[in-house]
Amino acid sequence: MARKIPWKLVLVIGIVFSMGFLAAGCGGGSTQTGAGQISKWVFATDHEFSVRPDGLPELQKAYDFQFDDIRVMDLGVTYGALKDGEVPVAMGFATDGRIGAYGLVNLEDDKHFFPVYNPAPVVRKEVLDKYPELEEILKKISSRLDTETMIDLNGQVDVEGKEVTDVAKEWLTEEGLLSETPPSEKKGKIGVGSKEFTEQLLLGAMTVQLLENNGFEVEDKTGLAGTNVVRQALETGEIDLYWEYTGTAWLAHLGHEEPITDSQEAFQKVKEEDLAKNNLVWLDYADFDNTYTLMMRKEDADALGIKTISDLARVIKED
Amino acid sequence: MRLNKEWTKFSLPLFLLAGAGFLVIWYFVKNPGGAMAARILTYQHIGWLLAQHILMVLISSFMAIMTAVPLGIIVSRPRLRVAGVIIENTVNIAQTVPSIAVLALFFTFLGLGFSTAVFALWLYSLLPVLRNTYAGMKLVPAEIVEAAKGMGMSPRRVLTRIELPLAIPVIMAGIRTAVVINVGTATLATFIGAGGLGHLIVTGITVQRHELLFTGSVLSALLAIFCDHMLGGLESLVRPG
Amino acid sequence: MIRLERVTKLYAGQKNPVVNELTLEIPAGEVCILLGPSGCGKTTTLKMINRLVAPTSGEIYVNGQNTREVDPIKLRLNIGYVIQEIGLFPHMTIAENIATVPREKKWPRDKIRACVHEMLRLVGLEPDLYSERKPATLSGGQRQRVGVARALAADPSILLMDEPFGAVDPITRSHLQNEFLRIQEKMRKTVVFVTHDIDEAIKMGDKIAVMREGKLVQYDSPEKLLSAPKDDFVEKLVGHNRTLKRLHLIQVKDVLHKETPVVKPESSLEDVARISSQSKIRAVFVVDQDRRLLGVIPSNKLNNWNGNEKAADVFEPLQNIIEAKATLNDALSVMLGAGEWYVAVLNNGSEFAGIVTLGGLLELVKEDAA
Ligand SMILES: Nc1ncnc2c1ncn2[C@@H]1O[C@H](COP(=O)(O)OP(=O)(O)O)[C@@H](O)[C@H]1O
Ligand SMILES: [Mg+2]
Numbered sequence: 001m002a003r004k005i006p007w008k009l010v011l012v013i014g015i016v017f018s019m020g021f022l023a024a025g026c027g028g029g030s031t032q033t034g035a036g037q038i039s040k041w042v043f044a045t046d047h048e049f050s051v052r053p054d055g056l057p058e059l060q061k062a063y064d065f066q067f068d069d070i071r072v073m074d075l076g077v078t079y080g081a082l083k084d085g086e087v088p089v090a091m092g093f094a095t096d097g098r099i100g101a102y103g104l105v106n107l108e109d110d111k112h113f114f115p116v117y118n119p120a121p122v123v124r125k126e127v128l129d130k131y132p133e134l135e136e137i138l139k140k141i142s143s144r145l146d147t148e149t150m151i152d153l154n155g156q157v158d159v160e161g162k163e164v165t166d167v168a169k170e171w172l173t174e175e176g177l178l179s180e181t182p183p184s185e186k187k188g189k190i191g192v193g194s195k196e197f198t199e200q201l202l203l204g205a206m207t208v209q210l211l212e213n214n215g216f217e218v219e220d221k222t223g224l225a226g227t228n229v230v231r232q233a234l235e236t237g238e239i240d241l242y243w244e245y246t247g248t249a250w251l252a253h254l255g256h257e258e259p260i261t262d263s264q265e266a267f268q269k270v271k272e273e274d275l276a277k278n279n280l281v282w283l284d285y286a287d288f289d290n291t292y293t294l295m296m297r298k299e300d301a302d303a304l305g306i307k308t309i310s311d312l313a314r315v316i317k318e319d
Numbered sequence: 320m321r322l323n324k325e326w327t328k329f330s331l332p333l334f335l336l337a338g339a340g341f342l343v344i345w346y347f348v349k350n351p352g353g354a355m356a357a358r359i360l361t362y363q364h365i366g367w368l369l370a371q372h373i374l375m376v377l378i379s380s381f382m383a384i385m386t387a388v389p390l391g392i393i394v395s396r397p398r399l400r401v402a403g404v405i406i407e408n409t410v411n412i413a414q415t416v417p418s419i420a421v422l423a424l425f426f427t428f429l430g431l432g433f434s435t436a437v438f439a440l441w442l443y444s445l446l447p448v449l450r451n452t453y454a455g456m457k458l459v460p461a462e463i464v465e466a467a468k469g470m471g472m473s474p475r476r477v478l479t480r481i482e483l484p485l486a487i488p489v490i491m492a493g494i495r496t497a498v499v500i501n502v503g504t505a506t507l508a509t510f511i512g513a514g515g516l517g518h519l520i521v522t523g524i525t526v527q528r529h530e531l532l533f534t535g536s537v538l539s540a541l542l543a544i545f546c547d548h549m550l551g552g553l554e555s556l557v558r559p560g
Numbered sequence: 561m562i563r564l565e566r567v568t569k570l571y572a573g574q575k576n577p578v579v580n581e582l583t584l585e586i587p588a589g590e591v592c593i594l595l596g597p598s599g600c601g602k603t604t605t606l607k608m609i610n611r612l613v614a615p616t617s618g619e620i621y622v623n624g625q626n627t628r629e630v631d632p633i634k635l636r637l638n639i640g641y642v643i644q645e646i647g648l649f650p651h652m653t654i655a656e657n658i659a660t661v662p663r664e665k666k667w668p669r670d671k672i673r674a675c676v677h678e679m680l681r682l683v684g685l686e687p688d689l690y691s692e693r694k695p696a697t698l699s700g701g702q703r704q705r706v707g708v709a710r711a712l713a714a715d716p717s718i719l720l721m722d723e724p725f726g727a728v729d730p731i732t733r734s735h736l737q738n739e740f741l742r743i744q745e746k747m748r749k750t751v752v753f754v755t756h757d758i759d760e761a762i763k764m765g766d767k768i769a770v771m772r773e774g775k776l777v778q779y780d781s782p783e784k785l786l787s788a789p790k791d792d793f794v795e796k797l798v799g800h801n802r803t804l805k806r807l808h809l810i811q812v813k814d815v816l817h818k819e820t821p822v823v824k825p826e827s828s829l830e831d832v833a834r835i836s837s838q839s840k841i842r843a844v845f846v847v848d849q850d851r852r853l854l855g856v857i858p859s860n861k862l863n864n865w866n867g868n869e870k871a872a873d874v875f876e877p878l879q880n881i882i883e884a885k886a887t888l889n890d891a892l893s894v895m896l897g898a899g900e901w902y903v904a905v906l907n908n909g910s911e912f913a914g915i916v917t918l919g920g921l922l923e924l925v926k927e928d929a930a
Contacts, residue, residue: 048526
């Protein structure tokens, strides 16, 4: 019993310490004191964006500015962090439903830094040859979608908690795409796939419902899994079509290193190469871009007059 | 002389583990495997992440010990038998909640960052410590407690001289479990912007750079073994005799 | 002195009291045995004396004080408590175990150390060898000794012992019992001793309280209990071979054979033969000038020698030895064990007191049965 441990001292120090931390922890830390008053330009980003060559490091170079600090977190968390005022700027994906719901705005990528990710239906050529009318049918969807609409639809699912199929049906009905009297004769079987996140599920559901309404027998394989699985399913003929993003196909599936930052150019290049190499046909793309975006709270952006990333860079440099 | 030998037995593995850690860091800083990983794999950045990780584990574990041990002792008192049973079952159920869910829960209340992560880790590591303290106290043979009482020890003396010393090994086992779990769970803290070695792991996974993934996971594994061994040494220090 | 007055213990939710209207007076300096079948309330009675269990009704007086009116902690510090071996604190050394009560009483360290040494010696454990060891490294018998030493450490006037020798083998038990009797003779504690073993009760007790289902059936001296069991229950408890049981009651020192032949080591064999022929005992015992027993020369071996040797050259060592405190029952078992017709009796481990013979034992039993 030679070693005496001063239990009482340890206990008192420990409790004081713990309580102190408890008190400190509840205070939280905000970078925002009022609309447009930003004390420190902290940027919330996910892990991937923080290191990718087409992510933050090159973005700061391209626009020639530097955030004061960077906080790396899960992608889904950046929107909330921005909304709660923990950071003044965050990255996200341009069509995420939370952008509308949380009162955030996308900053325009005025220097076309980000690669483009326009979604378009990709169909196996045999199937399209058999049912050429698919092109016209799917164009009805792609021509009617833009960023605002997509944010809204995504928000209905992610924020309001509605069912994907309901939202898809409602939108198709509103747009008057569903005819009251679907053709009676069945046309044959089409397998429709999608990846597993909301936007993809929505695009998939719209496609399924619209095709069924046009007399196709649809095999619903939406919500399969990640990009690679769905793409493989298409290549092996397990599904006949799904919505893919131009940028993803270009970089991931076609194996290019240099991203393309112009929508039309990206679409043309992907369309040509995929047809030649894989016998896959890219139908017309939708005019929204599910790519990286920089977001701010609307009141901050308005107060500081920030609309584009260049504006942001200017304001940060002035501060 | 004997002390010297014991000290070597205790400290040598610690040095070896730390050495292995430095070796891993050194190797991957020299061979980051590409520009993308090189941005992260610098001594400064890894050191900072490691420090964040250790701090998170240290603070949360310390808080857990400070709260769970007294609580476990209190609920192990015979007159609080009902509370003890309730707490034991609550703890067992709570333990089945995934740590990521605890993290998410705290995130919704406390927002982003370091202190949220510490609180989530605290809550999560509270459970093994609490449960082991309770079990350790209950494991002390009733006859021994009775003998102590029968010889004229006051309840407080019975607690400090008989029950606690006899329960210490079980309590320490709980603390070790808690700390090791904490080292692992702290890798999730990066999801809520609290940094730590998880940053390397998650970045490594998302951008498919095995160097990052490997550095992060090996360092946190080494850290876990390090802590476990250190607490083992501490245990023999506080263990009765 | 301990006095129990109509003490009753009824546990909540139970129909029958565990201890029922028990009245008992234990005079100072005596050993009172609580005897009865398992579950009859012996332990509960014991625990009520040191208030580990609070009586439902009735009064208990310890040294004239009502235990309800004293601080239970103070009460317990002055009552030694021995339970089965499990009661030693496994995380403490033997010395720390023994020092428990002195430490609670805040004795100075030197006094505690001296006390620990004294207690270890008292129970026959070498302090230098044992004080720093842990209970787990001791044999069952040694642990029991430590238990007794721990209870005696602060010199309480009262000792409560709950089946203290229950968990050891019969030979060790008999040893421990004898030693405890030796200690008790010196210390004269007021002892309440719980057992369910009738042999132990008869051997150890000045008085025996027989309990049955919480009630006192008979409270008498062992002799009385054996000769006049109050009812069938006690008679059954005592058993059929009561005569044999009486062997437990008699200590060998009281029935030594008169005129045991002894010689000095330097005596010539001639002298030895002469002394042998004058005695009925068929052996001659060799002792030194301090009467320490050196060995034995059986009479029938005397002819094997040519006559020039001295006693010191021819005696044989002997194993069948017993302490003067031992009972006739012990003597009998030693004789039977050694296959001998006598057993040598020693005072304080060395001084030759005499012998007890099988014949003498038979005489005694015959007398008793008559
Ligand atoms: N704390 C308790 N609560 C309820 N019943 C008890 C308690 N302690 C002992 N008993 C009961 O009291 C009876 C007597 O027990 P005890 O005094 O230990 O008997 P003994 O020592 O003679 O074997 C037993 O039937 C036992 O079940
Ligand atoms: Mg008992």
